[in-house]
Amino acid sequence: MLNIKLKTWIDGQSWFGETVRAVTKKKELPSLDFNDLAFKLATAENISETLPAVLKSLQSLINDLFPPAQQAELIILFSNPSTSETFMHHGLHQAPAAKLMQSLHHLFTVGKAPESNDMMMVDGLTIAPSRLFDHENMTVWSLFLFRDAAPSAKQLKWKTSSIENTLYKGLQAWYHSESKLKKALESERAMYAAELHDSLAQVLGYLRLKSLKLDKLCQQDEFSSLKPITEDLASYTQCAYHQTRELITSSRLTMQSDNLSQGVINSIKEFEHQSAIVFELDNRLPLNMLSPQQSMQMLYIVRESLSNIVRHSHATHARVVLLLKTSSLIHIHIEDNGTGINPEAARSDSFGLQIMKERADRIGASLVINNRPEGGTRVDLSLDLEANE
Structure with missing residues (x-):
């Protein structure tokens, strides 16, 4: 046992200088x-x-x-x-x-x-x-x-x-x-969301209604030659409108979504209101596993998957599972009973799947999107925390 004089300094002032008895190995x-x-x-x-x-x-x-x-x-x-x-x-x-x-x-x-x-x-x-x-x-x-x-x-x-x-x-x-910094970012995001809502979203909303009306008018035999054009016009306008609405929603996501589980719960509630699809959630993921960056990127991938189910799948049921497979391996899979996916048929201007893969690469996660043997689509997202330390 040695008596050791311990002195620490905070802001240049002695915090304490009492004698502390400690066991050392002559160091x-x-x-x-x-x-x-x-x-x-x-x-x-x-x-x-x-x-x-x-x-x-x-x-x-x-x-x-x-x-x-x-x-x-x-x-x-x-x-x-x-x-x-x-x-x-x-x-x-x-x-x-x-x-x-x-x-x-x-x-x-x-x-x-x-x-x-x-x-x-x-x-x-x-x-x-x-x-x-x-x-x-x-x-x-x-x-x-x-x-x-x-x-x-x-x-x-x-x-x-x-x-x-x-x-x-x-x-x-x-x-x-x-x-x-958070308040400044939230203020800027809210401003951009408001600008999108009050300008581009409103214009696209108007064009969406008019293009649908034009498409219905062209169902008459005398305008049948215009039908392919009006169908494309209505489809693309509808897509642009929904993508803009999604941008507005995403820009208003708050930092509570750093908690992946709560972010997924909120997203499922949001997409339930937009469709008649029954969503099922199986959440077995501990709360404190991910960094804010990992949580946000994984949440955006989940949201894009849910959005695709609502817009394209024609499904009646969807299931989201959050799992901790090992002490460090997080796995999410999302599946539906819809019509499935044909990646080769994706439009050249549709970037949703590519952006999902880029988000996964950004955090070192693996993303696989396949058709289910029973019908529908399955998205598998995995992240090994130890491999990304």
Whole structure:
């Protein structure tokens, strides 16, 4: 046992300089620049990539702050009670057990969240939660996990106050920056959606009605020679109108769709209102598996599939399945009992299927679209999270 003088600096001021008793193997405590770590968090373009690296650096300090009988592991948990959503990040070499992740998700979103600094037992572990900050749609917690003996609350706070202060400053600054950016993007998207609705969509809506009326008039024998032209005109105008409406809807998707499961539920409800098709959803996907980018791209693929079912399939039933096949393999399949698909018959100006494949490639997912032996179409979308780390 050695007495080690631990000094940390936040904003150039000594945070604490008490003597900390720690077990070492004749090595000094890691030298960390807390200001640099806080700055990395504050300026992170993708917090899901930056935070684990910062936590890994902090974990090396935590390992030296506590004796072997009190070894601690740090997890940062983002909770959004309004959507029952959690995202957890850690700097550990091995991810926490799935059962523990599910227990923490339930505790901090479905159940009653604990008070800060109240130690509790979860799946045989002692957990010390501390609320770093709390905003309208996001609460951020630091969770110190002890597998064996745990220190007293006073001792824990004394040893970890500089770590939590660093996380608080960095994540608080990141959250405010992200909130401003999100509001700016949502405002711009809303403006473009409004412009599309009030200009192009209205014009296309008028042309759609007139082209349908013209097509009906040309059903008379005296205008039969014009029938192929009016049919094409009505079909293309109808397609352009629906695509514009889809652009308006897509531009108004909010960040709640970062939660893929909720985004799929909302999309199914939307397309149910547009058709007489019966939609069935089998959702067995945990909430906190995907990054926002992965969730959004997969959601757009699902939406395009559902849109194709409503517009082209002539189906009466459709089924959407979200599965976690292994610990890292996410699989989505969408099928209908309609007329099936003939890729060779696709119009030269129809880009829906190509865009779906481009979205899948963007996140390293695999996309396969085939006819079902029983009739109809099946879309299979798979993403291996470990292969894309």
